[in-house]
Structures are given as structure tokens and as C-alpha cells.
């Protein structure tokens with residue numbers, strides 16, 4: 001009789017994996033290539049932004065005191081002694097009775113303390129000299145973007161391990177990072193097992209299916225921030241698969257296999273782990289789908305034995321492999337973003353284990369709704385197409401009804417959590 005496996009809680013499984021989850025190295029890449037990478041160090045403001053007082057408008061820089069008596073009836077007239085565009089700096093100090101024509105972004109000239117918008121000033125020339133008429137009072141500081149008003153030198157703007165979004169790219173450029181320290185992507189190997197597997201380009205044959213898991217996992221690895229390395233698909237042959245797993249593991253930081261992890265006659269992964277003397281962290285998790293997900297460790301590298309069933313494989317990756325990839329990338333928040341929302345449709349099937357239903361989360365009338373997608377079976381593949389969330393349905397004897405409050409894990413979100421918790425596990 002096959003060995004009996006003892007299921008452990010999802011959070012325990014995740015904890016066991018995280019305990020053996022190393023952080024990777026840091027490398028430098030050109031700033032043009034940073035989008036979607038993870039910061040290799042804290043991004044700290046190395047100077048004030050802006051680093052000089054500047055004009056937010058096209059207009060005239062002047063001394064506020066000169067406008068003290070200005071009104072519609074008694075406008076004051078100032079002589080425009082110079083003109084500066086953004087990037088130019090006025091030499092000299094502006095005196096009482098003088099103004100400088102200034103463009104948006106230009107540094108405020110010495111001696112000036114306020115700016116008048118072009119539309120609110122009346123300019124004119126007289127005997128080749130330029131003047132501006134002002135008809136209201138301005139105070140010191142009016143219409144000036146102050147040095148450091150955006151951010152001050154020394155402020156930490158993004159933590160090490162942050163996902164580099166377009167805003168962070170802008171900041172990296174602001175502080176002169178021509179090359180950016182980023183976390184090295186973990187090399188994540190993928191190896192598919194199964195004598196029933198056809199290559200993607202093959203015609204269908206009776207009893208055989210095309211290998212879809214490989215391409216799903218390659219995409220999941222990229223989405224998580226890793227570098228996928230594909231080693232191919234192999235028939236259920238113990239020796240072949242053993243050799244392939246051993247050799248693939250040497251070339252990567254962690255290895256994912258799909259299929260062959262349950263108790264069938266040709267499910268060889270458990271024996272492969274045994275032969276290579278890898279330590280088994282667990283071989284059964286109290287969840288659906290993905291209960292057969294097995295994780296082993298060999299010389300500091302993790303082997304993820306994901307199920308062959310597409311939905312189980314998908315869920316196993318998101319719950320267990322993703323946080324390991326994010327930890328390698330130094331992310332302080334490696335776990336899936338979790339929100340509370342409303343179940344959009346009945347889900348009547350009860351289950352003793354926590355269920356992670358593939359679904360789509362969307363906003364409806366300001367509420368977060370989650371709709372189970374298609375067939376909810378471990379073997380389902382079609383329902384993965386519109387999946388952007390895993391709906392957590394705690395185990396129990398009752399099903400779930402539309403309108404109930406549920407936990408939703410967001411698989412498409414680049415945000416994350418520093419802790420993982422599963423409702424009522």
C-alpha cells in the first residue's frame with residue numbers, strides 16, 4: 001500500500017519553505033532596463049528636490065515689497081531687466097523696482113522672493129526698455145517652488161527590494177543613477193514530467209495532451225520577478241527524470257517540476273527526492289487544489305514538486321514559489337496581496353480543506369467582488385485565463401453563498417504583504 005501522507009496547514013508549509021528561502025546577490029543594470037526589477041539598495045534622496053527655488057509659472061520674478069501699494073487703481077511699474085528660461089540662471093542681484101521675465105522651471109534670481117503669472121501682468125516697452133505693470137499685492141514666497149518642497153536630502157524614498165515601477169524609475173534618474181543596483185533574478189528551473197505530454201507544436205493523439213503547465217509556469221516565474229530556465233519535458237521514466245532533475249538543479253537557484261508527485265505508479269518525484277537524498281519539507285498540504293504539492297531541499301536549494309494538474313500547479317506556485325522568488329529579490333513584502341471582498345456567486349461545494357478558488361476580482365459600485373472562474377477542478381485549465389485572484393474559502397461542512405465576505409489573494413498585483421495569513425485556517 002502506498003505511504004500515507006500527513007497534510008499540514010498552508011501557513012505551516014509556507015513557513016517551512018520561507019525558513020529555507022535565501023536572498024540573492026545585487027547587480028548593476030543600465031537605468032533603461034530597470035522597469036520591473038527590484039531595488040538592490042534603499043533609494044535615498046542624495047539632494048533636495050528641487051535643489052533650488054524655482055518658478056512654477058511663466059511670468060515675472062520680483063520683490064514682493066515692491067507690490068505693497070499695488071492695486072487696480074494704482075498699479076506699480078517695474079523695469080524688466082532680464083529674461084531667463086528654464087536652465088538659465090540670472091547673474092547679479094535684482095534690486096528694488098526691478099523684475100526678471102522668468103519661465104516655468106527657471107531658478108528664482110537672487111533678490112527676488114515671488115513670481116507673478118504672465119496672465120496677471122501687463123508688459124510694455126518704452127524707449128527700448130521693458131516694463132511690467134502689477135495691479136495687486138504679492139507676498140514673500142508667492143508662486144515659488146521651494147528648494148526641498150518635493151523631497152529632502154536623506155529621505156528614504158523606496159526600500160531595498162521594492163518593485164521598480166515607473167515612478168521609481170523617475171526617482172532613480174532624478175538622483176543620477178545611470179546604473180542601478182538591482183536584485184539579481186533567481187534562476188528558476190522548470191522541468192515537466194509525463195508520458196502523456198505532447199510538445200506544443202504536435203498534433204493531438206489519443207490519450208495524450210499538450211504540455212500547458214510549462215508555459216504557464218514560465219509566465220508565473222516572470223510575473224514573480226524570476227528568470228525562468230526551461231529544461232524540457234520528459235516521459236515518466238525514473239532514471240531519465242532522476243538524471244534530469246539532478247543535472248537541472250545544479251544549473252539553477254531553485255527547480256520546479258510539474259507532475260509525477262502523487263501516489264500513482266509512475267509518480268516518480270518522491271523516489272527521486274529520496275535517491276538524491278533531498279530533505280522533504282512536506283508532501284501534503286491541507287488545501288485544494290494542490291494538496292500533493294511537495295517541497296524538498298538539497299544543499300540549500302529548493303525543489304518544488306508541483307502537481308501535474310494545471311489548476312493545482314498554478315496555486316502551488318503562487319502560494320509557495322512566488323514568496324521564495326520575492327525573498328531572493330530582497331522584497332520586504334514577498335507574500336500575495338490580500339484584500340477582503342464579497343463573493344459574487346454561490347460556491348456550494350463544501351470541502352474539509354481550505355480551498356483556493358481561481359477567480360476574477362473586480363470593483364462593482366465601489367465594492368470589491370470576487371467571482372469564481374469556470375470549472376473548479378484541480379485539472380481545469382480554461383478557468384485560469386481570467387484568473388487574477390485566488391478566493392480563499394476555509395474548509396468546513398457548508399458551501400458558500402453569494403454575498404458572503406471572503407479573503408481574496410491578488411495574483412496580478414505587484415504589491416505584497418510582509419506576513420501571510422489565511423482566513424480561518
Ligand SMILES: Nc1nc2c(c(=O)[nH]1)N[C@H]1C(S)=C(S)[C@@H](COP(=O)(O)OP(=O)(O)OC[C@H]3O[C@@H](n4cnc5c(N)ncnc54)[C@H](O)[C@@H]3O)O[C@H]1N2
Pocket residue numbers: 192193194196197209210211212213214258259260261262263264267289290291292306307308309310312378379
Ligand atoms: N489515489 C490517489 N490519486 C490521486 C491523488 C491521491 O491523493 N490519491 N491525488 C490527486 C490529486 S489531488 C492530484 S492534484 C493529482 C496529482 O497528480 P501528479 O502531481 O502526480 O501529476 P500527474 O499524475 O503527472 O498528472 C496529473 C494530471 O495532470 C496532467 N498534466 C501533467 N503534466 C501536465 C502538463 N505539463 N501540462 C498539462 N497537464 C499536465 C496529467 O495528464 C494528469 O491528468 O493526483 C490525483 N490522484
Ligand code: MOO
Pocket residue numbers: 287288289290291292293307309312378379
Ligand atoms: O493536488 Mo490536488 O489539486 O489537491 O487536486
Ligand SMILES: [Mg+2]
Pocket residue numbers: 259260261262263264266267308
Ligand atoms: Mg500522478
